[in-house]
Amino acid sequence: MKLKLATTAMALCAAAGAASAEKVKFEYWYGLTGDLGAVVAETCNRFNAAQDMYEAVCVGQDGYEKAVQNTIAAFRAGKHPTLVQSFDAGTADLMLSGEFYPVKKLMEDAGYDIDWANYFPGIANYYSATNGDFFSMPFNSSTPVYYYNKDHFDKAGIAEAPLTWEGMEVAFKALNASGQTCGLAYAPSTWIDLEQFSMAHNVPVASNNNGYDGLDSELLFNTTLHVTHMENLQRWMNEGHAMLRTPAAGKSARDSFVEGECSVFFSSIADHATVHKLTPAFAWDVQMIPTYEGSDRHNTVVGGASLWVLSGKADEEYKAAAAYLAFLATPESEEFFVSNTGYIPVTKTGYDALLAKGFYANQPYVNRDIALTSLTFTEPGPLTRGIRLGSFIQIRAEWLAEVEAAIAGQKTMQQALDTAVQRGNDQLKRFAQTYAGKSFP
Amino acid sequence: MRRAYFKFSWIAAALLAPQLLIIFVFFYWPSMQALYWAFTLEQPWGGGNTWVGFDNFTKVLSDPYYWGSVRVSVIYALATTVLAMTMALTLAIFVDRQLAGYRVWRVGIIWPYAVAAPAVGLAFQFVFNPGAGIFSYINTIAPGWWDLSKYPWQAVTAIVIAGAWKQVAYSFIFFLAALQSIPRSLTEAAAMDGARPLRRMVDLQLPLLTPTFFFLLVINITDSFTDSFGIVDTLTGGGPFRATDLMVYKIYTDGFRGFDYSGAAAQSIILMLLVMALTFVQFRYVERRVHYT
Numbered sequence: 001m002k003l004k005l006a007t008t009a010m011a012l013c014a015a016a017g018a019a020s021a022e023k024v025k026f027e028y029w030y031g032l033t034g035d036l037g038a039v040v041a042e043t044c045n046r047f048n049a050a051q052d053m054y055e056a057v058c059v060g061q062d063g064y065e066k067a068v069q070n071t072i073a074a075f076r077a078g079k080h081p082t083l084v085q086s087f088d089a090g091t092a093d094l095m096l097s098g099e100f101y102p103v104k105k106l107m108e109d110a111g112y113d114i115d116w117a118n119y120f121p122g123i124a125n126y127y128s129a130t131n132g133d134f135f136s137m138p139f140n141s142s143t144p145v146y147y148y149n150k151d152h153f154d155k156a157g158i159a160e161a162p163l164t165w166e167g168m169e170v171a172f173k174a175l176n177a178s179g180q181t182c183g184l185a186y187a188p189s190t191w192i193d194l195e196q197f198s199m200a201h202n203v204p205v206a207s208n209n210n211g212y213d214g215l216d217s218e219l220l221f222n223t224t225l226h227v228t229h230m231e232n233l234q235r236w237m238n239e240g241h242a243m244l245r246t247p248a249a250g251k252s253a254r255d256s257f258v259e260g261e262c263s264v265f266f267s268s269i270a271d272h273a274t275v276h277k278l279t280p281a282f283a284w285d286v287q288m289i290p291t292y293e294g295s296d297r298h299n300t301v302v303g304g305a306s307l308w309v310l311s312g313k314a315d316e317e318y319k320a321a322a323a324y325l326a327f328l329a330t331p332e333s334e335e336f337f338v339s340n341t342g343y344i345p346v347t348k349t350g351y352d353a354l355l356a357k358g359f360y361a362n363q364p365y366v367n368r369d370i371a372l373t374s375l376t377f378t379e380p381g382p383l384t385r386g387i388r389l390g391s392f393i394q395i396r397a398e399w400l401a402e403v404e405a406a407i408a409g410q411k412t413m414q415q416a417l418d419t420a421v422q423r424g425n426d427q428l429k430r431f432a433q434t435y436a437g438k439s440f441p
Numbered sequence: 442m443r444r445a446y447f448k449f450s451w452i453a454a455a456l457l458a459p460q461l462l463i464i465f466v467f468f469y470w471p472s473m474q475a476l477y478w479a480f481t482l483e484q485p486w487g488g489g490n491t492w493v494g495f496d497n498f499t500k501v502l503s504d505p506y507y508w509g510s511v512r513v514s515v516i517y518a519l520a521t522t523v524l525a526m527t528m529a530l531t532l533a534i535f536v537d538r539q540l541a542g543y544r545v546w547r548v549g550i551i552w553p554y555a556v557a558a559p560a561v562g563l564a565f566q567f568v569f570n571p572g573a574g575i576f577s578y579i580n581t582i583a584p585g586w587w588d589l590s591k592y593p594w595q596a597v598t599a600i601v602i603a604g605a606w607k608q609v610a611y612s613f614i615f616f617l618a619a620l621q622s623i624p625r626s627l628t629e630a631a632a633m634d635g636a637r638p639l640r641r642m643v644d645l646q647l648p649l650l651t652p653t654f655f656f657l658l659v660i661n662i663t664d665s666f667t668d669s670f671g672i673v674d675t676l677t678g679g680g681p682f683r684a685t686d687l688m689v690y691k692i693y694t695d696g697f698r699g700f701d702y703s704g705a706a707a708q709s710i711i712l713m714l715l716v717m718a719l720t721f722v723q724f725r726y727v728e729r730r731v732h733y734t
Contacts, residue, residue: 404682
């Protein structure tokens with residue numbers, strides 16, 4: 001009986017092998033989870049159904065961080081996927097290791113003609129080398145905005161969602177005066193409070209133009225407008241305009257907003273779809289993140305993740321991966337992804353096609369393209385291209401732990417940011433030592 | 442002390458080989474690798490490393506936050522061990538006395554051992570959640586008093602309770618087995634001499650339990666140093682502001698999340714030495730008081 005089972009299994013394997021021999025398979029590991037992960041899996045199904053030469057084998061890795069961790073472990077064992085979805089902070093090591101196939105080169109080699117200038121500059125700059133060539137393929141893209149409760153704002157007599165932090169403070173006071181106890185549901189986020197804030201204000205996060213010009217960079221955020229901003233946030237919490245809302249404290253900022261407890265929260269535009277699904281019992285809208293008076297607003301940069309092609313694979317697999325990337329770059333794929341998630345289009349033609357259809361005039365998409373206004377507010381300059389620092393995940397963690405300590409009253413905000421900078425600089429030195437003699441391509 | 446000598450036998454060697462191979466592959470080999478990485482700066486994506494001598498160790502040992510991590514790890518290990526063993530012993534004594542429904546309790550108490558650490562953490566997250574858990578009732582009486590994300594001591598208490606809860610089952614099985622192996626005749630003789638249950642426990646059962654007690658002490662302390670990851674990860678994530686950043690958790694965050702393989706390797710070596718030192722101390726000083734029959 002056992003023998004029989006084994007023979008059947010072998011026969012089945014052989015049959016499966018024969019069937020798939022016609023198609024070139026490649027592996028793609030992605031980090032998105034839940035509904036978003038399902039949408040990614042669906043893009044693979046669509047790709048596999050659309051042609052019969054290649055087959056994308058798409059494997060969810062349970063989160064951005066795990067996707068990168070697992071890929072590194074697999075890479076060291078020589079069993080890595082051809083394509084991996086990686087988030088911004090996880091790529092400094094990959095860039096310096098050189099163990100990737102730049103997508104621009106890949107697409108050229110595979111004979112695809114991609115109009116790279118078609119990508120929004122705020123996205124393009126983030127994912128390309130100093131000479132402007134794309135390293136990785138922009139995929140799920142977002143930028144932060146704030147969500148506000150229109151009913152609360154109306155009741156408090158706030159006619160327009162403020163675009164300045166000074167206006168925001170007035171709004172918080174008006175909300176309190178109208179009987180609303182919580183103005184802002186605050187959850188500390190380096191991505192919003194430090195990185196995107198610094199971009200929008202054109203102030204540096206680190207020297208060397210945020211790390212682009214060399215590995216010997218030092219963090220500068222304890223000397224910029226960022227400090228004032230963090231002190232203001234702390235003051236607003238002390239004065240009762242804002243409340244700390246994190247999952248660890250029992251309720252996330254988004255839940256607090258959706259329940260109508262707090263009137264404002266900051267998050268990625270990707271949450272636009274989620275908030276809609278949660279159907280809050282009030283009217284709401286989104287607005288660009290505010291800036292301080294006296295500084296000119298600049299563009300924010302892209303968040304989310306991009307697709308990296310790794311080295312050490314066979315030519316056919318690269319061709320298959322290129323076909324998949326080309327498939328993703330079509331306006332139809334872009335529309336599929338954008339309409340099923342809260343993410344924004346990455347190409348100008350993709351966006352124009354959506355506009356021409358009146359996509360953003362209908363719910364649930366109304367005003368979602370405010371993210372694009374924010375992203376394209378100015379042409380990216382040396383300080384608003386993005387951030388290219390090693391050990392950035394640890395730097396983010398240092399910032400968060402220190403800011404939390406300051407919010408809990410263990411130290412002043414200035415002390416907290418000084419410590420975060422000093423510890424972050426130690427990390428940067430270590431990183432530079434690890435990659436001595438190298439520089440970002 | 443009696444010693445036994447055995448002749449070399451191929452059958453014994455063959456029977457031992459698989460186990461030795463497993464220990465080599467999953468312990469000695471990775472340990473050697475970690476030792477090597479601890480003296481270098483390793484690039485995560487391969488591509489070589491640079492020899493840096495003791496740099497990784499000096500960096501770790503000169504970091505005040507690392508010592509905070511050592512401190513909380515020691516507190517966690519001692520507190521969970523004491524709590525778990527006390528609870529386990531109490532429960533074992535009750536079950537051994539065959540109080541009403543002891544069969545049900547016996548099975549019920551063994552169960553938690555089969556629950557994975559992350560699941561324990563998740564379950565306790567519902568218990569300790571300041572907004573929705575059982576502990577949130579405290580907050581309805583004294584608003585804002587219970588908040589894991591704000592008060593370090595509360596976060597530490599939470600992981601200690603969760604950790605101890607998970608350990609109880611293991612100690613319980615051993616305590617119960619040890620209690621049941623105490624000859625009935627001894628207990629009965631003591632009873633006939635007029636010793637009440639409490640006196641029998643203090644003068645008879647506990648002294649006879651010391652070998653089990655010592656074994657469980659070593660296992661529990663080692664376990665709480667090395668097996669706390671799942672609970673910390675799901676319950677506190679190392680926060681608030683590093684208050685529950687146990688050594689094992691810090692190794693994970695630095696190594697896997699932060700790609701600092703070398704720093705994490707150095708920390709692993711330090712943790713290994715610490716656990717070895719503690720075990721040595723226990724054998725050297727605690728075992729003296731143990732009477733094997």
